Amino acid sequence: MLKVTVLYNQPDSAEDFEKYYAETHLPLAAKMEGVHKLETTKFSPGPDAGAPEYYRMAEMYFESPEQIQATLGSEAGRATVDDLKNFATGGVKILAGVLDS
Numbered sequence: 001m002l003k004v005t006v007l008y009n010q011p012d013s014a015e016d017f018e019k020y021y022a023e024t025h026l027p028l029a030a031k032m033e034g035v036h037k038l039e040t041t042k043f044s045p046g047p048d049a050g051a052p053e054y055y056r057m058a059e060m061y062f063e064s065p066e067q068i069q070a071t072l073g074s075e076a077g078r079a080t081v082d083d084l085k086n087f088a089t090g091g092v093k094i095l096a097g098v099l100d101s
Contacts, residue, residue: 001036001061001099002068008056009090017055020087029058029080034071036061055090061099068096 011017039059043052062068071077
């Protein structure tokens with residue numbers, strides 16, 4: 001199993017980010033075929049009450065590298081990736097890796 005992780009930096013406006021993320025981006029991402037599972041996380045302040053390094057995280061699980069390429073290369077995948085610029089004002093990091101057994 002493989003995982004693609006999207007780390008969202010702190011946005012200019014959390015309220016605008018959340019509205020767009022819920023109403024536009026996640027429904028767009030739901031159209032991608034081949035995602036085994038999708039999990040999202042909104043980070044909280046740490047034990048020191050300081051702001052977390054990242055604002056949100058999305059994790060998508062895939063069966064194979066070929067499935068990642070097919071999914072992200074599809075029309076829905078390209079639209080989802082292209083949509084990041086419309087709301088992720090703080091920028092994003094995208095990582096891919098293999099899950100340990």
